[in-house]
Structures are given as structure tokens and as C-alpha cells.
Amino acid sequence: MSEKINLLNLKAPGCWINDPNGFIYYRGKYHLFYQCFPYAAFWGTMHWGHAVSKDLIHWEHKGLALIPSKHYDRNGIFSGSAIDVEGRLYLYYTGIVYAGEEPENIHLSASGDSRQCQAMLISENADDFDNFNSKRLLIAPIEDRELADPGDCRDPKVFRHGERFYMCLGSTHEKRRGVLIMYSSINAVDWEYFCRLESDRLGHTLECPDLFKLSGRWLLLGSPMGMWKGRADYDSQALIYNAGFDPDRGELSLMDEGRLLDYGLELYAPQSNTDACGRRVYIAWMRMQRPMRAGGNAAADGRSWNGMMCLPRLLELRDGEIYTPVHPDIRSFFKAEECMERSISGRRASIRDGKGRLFTELSEGEEIEIDGYKISLSSKRLICDRGSLVPEGLSVSKRAGTPCIADSCELEIYWDEDIVEIFVNDGQYVLSLLSYRNAITE
Numbered sequence: 493m494s495e496k497i498n499l500l501n502l503k504a505p506g507c508w509i510n511d512p513n514g515f516i517y518y519r520g521k522y523h524l525f526y527q528c529f530p531y532a533a534f535w536g537t538m539h540w541g542h543a544v545s546k547d548l549i550h551w552e553h554k555g556l557a558l559i560p561s562k563h564y565d566r567n568g569i570f571s572g573s574a575i576d577v578e579g580r581l582y583l584y585y586t587g588i589v590y591a592g593e594e595p596e597n598i599h600l601s602a603s604g605d606s607r608q609c610q611a612m613l614i615s616e617n618a619d620d621f622d623n624f625n626s627k628r629l630l631i632a633p634i635e636d637r638e639l640a641d642p643g644d645c646r647d648p649k650v651f652r653h654g655e656r657f658y659m660c661l662g663s664t665h666e667k668r669r670g671v672l673i674m675y676s677s678i679n680a681v682d683w684e685y686f687c688r689l690e691s692d693r694l695g696h697t698l699e700c701p702d703l704f705k706l707s708g709r710w711l712l713l714g715s716p717m718g719m720w721k722g723r724a725d726y727d728s729q730a731l732i733y734n735a736g737f738d739p740d741r742g743e744l745s746l747m748d749e750g751r752l753l754d755y756g757l758e759l760y761a762p763q764s765n766t767d768a769c770g771r772r773v774y775i776a777w778m779r780m781q782r783p784m785r786a787g788g789n790a791a792a793d794g795r796s797w798n799g800m801m802c803l804p805r806l807l808e809l810r811d812g813e814i815y816t817p818v819h820p821d822i823r824s825f826f827k828a829e830e831c832m833e834r835s836i837s838g839r840r841a842s843i844r845d846g847k848g849r850l851f852t853e854l855s856e857g858e859e860i861e862i863d864g865y866k867i868s869l870s871s872k873r874l875i876c877d878r879g880s881l882v883p884e885g886l887s888v889s890k891r892a893g894t895p896c897i898a899d900s901c902e903l904e905i906y907w908d909e910d911i912v913e914i915f916v917n918d919g920q921y922v923l924s925l926l927s928y929r930n931a932i933t934e
């Protein structure tokens with residue numbers, strides 16, 4: 493997967509990728525940075541890869557934007573975000589320094605311990621990223637463990653509210669309770685501690701917090717770790733919470749336990765921003781399980797790859813409920829005159845460039861099959877079973893399902909050879925699963 497242009501889902505360009513970073517509509521284009529280990533199809537010293545799109549459909553890979561270059565980020569540029577400040581692009585990230593490198597793989601920390609600081613790079617135009625002269629250290633590792641943990645405090649998500657800027661960070665209290673810690677600033681460069689929230693609802697450690705206001709309500713996207721102990725695939729999932737945030741008093745709270753953003757198994761580390769029309773849109777990493785050092789998916793050119801993004805989705809409140817429909821621009825890719833038609837379980841699907849889309853209804857007991865995915869409504873839950881696709885030797889769950897819906901539901905389904913994304917009742921629930929069809933399982 494090392495083509496320069498990806499259609500719809502962004503995929504790793506012949507290497508490893510994870511979280512979306514710095515997702516922003518800037519000077520008429522969408523920019524999507526992402527966690528990237530450029531040398532192999534497994535995780536290692538993090539860099540930021542960069543892709544650009546005019547329409548959320550065609551993504552052009554631009555190569556690396558942020559690379560380790562300073563004493564405070566020598567072992568990696570972890571996740572972060574972007575804002576536009578008077579026409580310049582401010583990129584915020586976590587700088588990593590390992591306690592010691594693993595002798596046989598210097599891209600890993602020997603003990604797992606690191607020190608994590610917050611830093612930024614200012615780009616004049618989103619084309620040039622001067623990693624030597626335009627970076628700044630903003631917040632040194634936090635030593636006061638009552639506030640945060642110097643080895644687990646990361647993923648700055650910066651937003652503007654009123655006259656000030658706010659930065660959310662994910663952390664932990666003694667690896668037992670997740671912490672959301674916030675800083676504030678008047679100029680987006682000089683930061684001071686603002687407030688914090690510690691809760692069991694944030695797992696043992698919180699990653700990638702993203703707080704924003706939507707139709708008058710504060711919502712928090714978060715990736716709490718360790719909440720699903722013993723689960724076969726992953727013990728962490730992305731949640732969305734109703735939150736309370738009072739910027740005048742510096743008060744922060746959670747109003748509920750959070751609900752899954754996607755009912756599949758792989759979606760993680762979502763990041764949101766506003767789109768060209770001011771709507772709230774998010775994108776997230778679809779994790780791919782692989783033996784750590786063995787690699788990823790086979791690609792035509794022989795370079796294996798691991799990691800991709802879900803389709804961009806809107807976040808909306810309808811009658812007080814959170815909906816996450818596919819971003820409306822995605823629909824325009826399947827213009828009737830440019831698509832082929834294909835019959836799927838007696839329904840007409842649209843196909844273009846190896847991507848498919850099907851609008852349909854499903855009633856209790858019915859099942860349709862799309863390229864090996866079996867999708868059914870059973871006991872009022874939408875179930876997707878990928879059992880026939882997963883290669884032997886790969887231990888991942890075969891099925892996933894939504895909570896109870898009703899005796900029938902409307903579906904909007906997108907798929908290609910690597911993924912299926914099922915939007916139920918226009919985003920009431922979403923269920924996304926990888927196929928693992930091209931997995932290398934030696």
C-alpha cells in the first residue's frame with residue numbers, strides 16, 4: 493500500500509501508522525497527520541506522516557512532516573493536534589525520551605519507561621516543517637504525581653474557546669485511574685496549568701482526550717486504557733462522554749459513563765475538528781493485530797503495511813442523542829454515472845475503484861453477505877461476522893454487534909478489501925470491522 497493517492501480510507505504507505513494527528517481544514521484543504529514508523533510495518537520511534545485532501549475522498553501522501561530532532565523528542569513524536577493561528581499552522585505533540593533504549597531495537601524503550609513533554613512546531617503554510625528551527629518545548633515532564641505522571645502524560649489536543657486556548661492531555665494517577673489534565677494560554681504558546689479530572693471512567697490511563705462543544709453541550713472523546721480486561725482483542729476502546737466544562741471556574745466533570753463510538757473492535761484514538769462547513773467531524777485509527785515484529789498486510793509492491801483510518805464521520809446531536817453518520821462528502825464519490833452496479837443479496841450496490849456502497853433495510857432474521865462479511869439483524873442487534881475472512885493463525889474476534897435497535901433498521905454500508913463500515917439508522921450506531929484478508933501470518 494504505497495501509492496501516493498489513497499481513495500476514501502487512508503492506509504499506511506508501506507509502513508506502520510496509528511493515531512490521526514493534527515486533523516484540520518486549513519487554507520482550503522484537509523490536512524491529516526498521523527503516527528508513523530517509516531522503517532517497518534510495526535510500531536517504533538514515532539514520526540508524523542502527512543496527507544492532504546481537498547474533498548475527504550482523495551488523500552495525497554506527502555511523506556514525513558515531524559521527525560525527532562531535539563533532546564526532548566529524540567525517541568519519538570507522539571500524538572497531538574493542530575490549530576490555525578492567524579494563518580499559521582500550530583502543531584502540538586508529545587516529545588518522548590526513553591529511560592533507556594532496547595539494545596537490539598533502539599526504537600523501543602528497554603523498560604517501557606519514558607519521560608513525556610509537550611512541544612510544538614509552527615509551520616507557515618503546512619508545506620514546510622522546519623524540525624530544527626521551528627520547534628519549542630512548551631511543558632516539561634510533570635513531576636508532581638498528584639497532577640499527572642511524567643511517564644504517561646500525552647496527546648495535546650488544543651482548542652480555542654472565547655479569548656483563550658485550552659490544551660487537553662491524557663494521563664494517569666498511579667496507573668490506577670485515568671486523568672484528564674488541562675492547560676490554558678492566551679497566545680497558544682505560553683501555557684499554564686488550568687484544571688484536572690480523575691475518574692475510574694477514564695480507565696487506568698487516558699489517551700487522546702478531545703473536548704469540544706457541540707450544539708451547546710460539552711462532549712469528550714477519549715481512549716481509556718484497560719477497561720475491558722480479559723477481552724480477546726483489545727482492552728481499550730474509544731468512548732464518547734457527556735462532559736461538564738466551566739472555563740470561568742476551571743471545573744471539569746463527566747456526566748455519564750461514556751458509550752462506544754464504534755461497536756466494531758478496532759477503532760481507536762479518534763480525533764475531531766470542524767470541517768469546511770463548520771460541522772464537527774472525526775476520524776480514527778483502525779488497529780490491525782499482527783505479531784509485533786512480523787509485519788502487516790501484503791502489498792502489490794512487496795512493502796507490507798499496517799494501520800489505516802476509518803472514513804470521516806460527523807458528530808451530531810439529534811434530540812439529545814449522539815449520532816455519527818458518515819461525512820456527507822463521502823457519498824459524492826458514488827455518483828451513479830461513475831459507478832458500476834452489483835447485486836448483493838438481491839439489493840443494488842454501487843462499486844467504484846474497488847470501493848463499494850450499499851443502502852438497504854434489514855429486518856429481524858435477515859442476513860446479507862458482502863464479500864465474506866455476513867451482516868444480520870438478530871435479536872434486534874445488528875451483527876457483523878467476518879469469520880470466513882480471518883486467516884488461520886490470527887487470533888482476533890470473528891463477530892461484533894450493536895446494542896438492541898428494533899425489528900428493522902436502515903443501513904448504509906461502505907467497504908473495500910480491507911474494511912467494512914456499517915452506519916445504522918444514519919449514524920445512530922456504527923459498526924466497523926477489518927477483513928484481515930491480506931494479512932501476513934507467518
Ligand code: FRU
Nearest residue numbers: 511527570571646699700761
Ligand atoms: C494511542 C497512543 C497515544 C500515543 C501514540 C503513540 O494509540 O498510545 O497515546 O501518543 O499512540 O504512538
